[in-house]
Amino acid sequence: MTVSAPITHNAAETRVVAAAGVDFAYRRFGHSAGVPLVMLQHFRGNLDNWDPALTDALAAEREVILVDYPGVGSSTGEPSSSIPETARRMIAFIAALGLDRIDLLGFSIGGFVAQEIALVRPTLIRRLVLAATGPKGAPRMHGWREDIAAAARGESKPENMLYIMFAHTESSRAKGMEFLARFLERREGRDAATSDAARDAQYDAIVEWGIPDHGALQRLTGIGTPTLVIQGDTDLMIPTKLSHLLAGLIPDADIRIYPDAAHGFLFQYPTEVAADVNAFLARENGSAAS
Numbered sequence: 457m458t459v460s461a462p463i464t465h466n467a468a469e470t471r472v473v474a475a476a477g478v479d480f481a482y483r484r485f486g487h488s489a490g491v492p493l494v495m496l497q498h499f500r501g502n503l504d505n506w507d508p509a510l511t512d513a514l515a516a517e518r519e520v521i522l523v524d525y526p527g528v529g530s531s532t533g534e535p536s537s538s539i540p541e542t543a544r545r546m547i548a549f550i551a552a553l554g555l556d557r558i559d560l561l562g563f564s565i566g567g568f569v570a571q572e573i574a575l576v577r578p579t580l581i582r583r584l585v586l587a588a589t590g591p592k593g594a595p596r597m598h599g600w601r602e603d604i605a606a607a608a609r610g611e612s613k614p615e616n617m618l619y620i621m622f623a624h625t626e627s628s629r630a631k632g633m634e635f636l637a638r639f640l641e642r643r644e645g646r647d648a649a650t651s652d653a654a655r656d657a658q659y660d661a662i663v664e665w666g667i668p669d670h671g672a673l674q675r676l677t678g679i680g681t682p683t684l685v686i687q688g689d690t691d692l693m694i695p696t697k698l699s700h701l702l703a704g705l706i707p708d709a710d711i712r713i714y715p716d717a718a719h720g721f722l723f724q725y726p727t728e729v730a731a732d733v734n735a736f737l738a739r740e741n742g743s744a745a746s
Contacts, residue, residue: 463485463486464485464508464512464515465483465485465506465508465511465512465515465642466508466641466642467485468483468484468485468522469483469645470482470483470503470530470645470647471483471484472530473549473552473553474552475545475548475549475551475552476526476533476544476545476548476549477533478526478531478532478533478545478548478549479531479532479533480523480524480526480531480549480552481503481523481524481529481530481531481647482503482521482522482523482524482549483503483521483522484519484520484521484522485515485519485520486514486515486516486517486518486519486520487515487516487517487518487519488519489518489519490518490519491518491557491558491559491582491583491737492518492519492520492521492555492558492559493514493518493519493520493521493558493559493560493561493737494521494523494550494555494558494559494560494561495511495520495521495522495523495561495562495563495566496523496525496546496560496561496562496563496565496566496567496569496570497522497523497524497525497528497563497564497565497566498563498564498565498566498588498719499564499565499608499655499658499659499662500528500608500612500650500654500655500658501528501563501564501650502524502528502529502530502647502648502649502650503522503523503524503529503530503647504529504639504642504646504647505639506522506639507635507638507639507722507723507726508638508639508641508642509635509638509726509727509730510722510723510726510729510730513726513727513730513731513734514730514733514734517734517737517738518559518734518737521553521558523546523549524647525542525545525546525654525658526542526545527651527653527654527657528650528654528658529647529648529649529650530647530648533545534657535651535653535654535657535658536657536661537657537658537660537661537664538661538664539565539568539569539572539592539661539664539665540572540576542569542572542661543569543572543573543576544576546569546573547573547576547577547580550580556580557580557581557582558580558581558582559581559582559583559584559585559737560573560574560581560583560584560585561584561585561587561733562584562585562586562587562589563587563588563589563722564587564588564589564693564694564719565589565658565661565662566587566589567586567587567588567589567590568589568590568592568661568662568665570584570585570586570589571586571589571591571592571676571679574679574681574683575675575678575679578678578679578680578681581681582681582682583681583682583683583684583736583737583739584679584681584682584683584684585683585684585686585733585736585737586683586684586685586686586699586702587686587687587721587722588686588687588688588691588693588694588699588719588720588721588722589694589698589699589702590666590694590695590698590699590701590702591672591673591675591676591698591701591702591705592665592666592669592672592673592675593665593666593667593668593669593670593671593672593673594666594668594673594698594701595668595698596695596698597665597666597668597694597698598663598666598667598668599662599663599666600693601692603619604619604620604692604693607619607620608620608693609655609659612649612650614636617632617636617720618632618633618636620692620693620718620719620720621635621718621719621720621723622717622718622719622720622724623688623689623690623716623717623718624690624718625716627716628716628717628718628724631723631724631725632720632723632724635720635723635724635726639723673701673705674705676702676705676706677705677706677707679706679707680707682708682736682739683703683706683708683709683710684709684710684711684712684732684733684736685699685702685703685706685709685710685711685712686699686711686712686713686714686721686722686729686732686733687699687711687712687713687714687721688713688714688717688718688719688720688721688724689713689714689715689716689717690716690717690718691718691719691721692718692719693718693719694719696713699711699713710736712732714728714729
């Protein structure tokens with residue numbers, strides 16, 4: 457009997473599904489048994505900005521679904537400047553795939569969207585992973601400091617990615633260079649570049665999410681989904697202490713902080729992060745700390 461090789465990140469076909477007036481570009485691969493893991497990307501990120509070492513390690517134990525937001529990468533539609541609107545459109549995408557139960561990982565702005573989905577569709581998410589993200593209305597979330605904003609909103613080049621995604625240490629930057637090689641491995645069928653219009657809309661959404669609002673923080677107490685919060689120890693984009701705030705406000709949330717790492721810690725430690733996420737997702741239903 458011939459056994460076909462598993463489909464990997466770099467070989468997965470880009471598919472399209474229509475929902476909410478958008479043709480969503482997505483990739484779906486991995487071990488198909490059980491609840492799939494939907495992954496929501498960072499600021500300006502498209503399908504190819506994920507680390508293949510991370511997604512393939514996750515896909516070894518579960519099905520992984522990567523998706524472009526509306527107006528980002530190869531997805532059609534207008535990019536949204538509102539986190540709640542983006543969340544509702546992603547809910548429509550998930551419904552269009554015929555899914556009524558998922559695990560959800562949100563990275564950076566994807567973590568904002570994931571929090572919103574967990575609040576407005578609490579029965580949709582079995583387990584929630586919030587990576588390098590922060591709560592609505594938290595301190596020091598109202599835009600980025602000047603150097604980070606310049607690198608994040610500037611030209612998509614290695615120097616800028618290293619500056620915002622990795623700690624400013626030789627060891628972290630070396631891991632960043634390894635990531636840059638991995639995420640350029642895919643040669644065929646690469647995703648479309650993200651437009652300046654999408655960049656600007658997403659930054660507007662980030663700024664609005666970060667307007668100081670102590671009352672908005674209390675919304676997190678309504679997340680009953682078992683939650684894992686993960687972060688690097690020196691994130692300059694979304695301060696690491698806000699991950700501790702997330703974990704303190706979401707009932708029974710777990711938290712894991714990775715050393716000598718910044719906003720892109722999950723690309724610096726793809727094997728370790730995948731192992732931690734897979735272990736969390738493999739737990740029986742119940743509290744995150746069960």
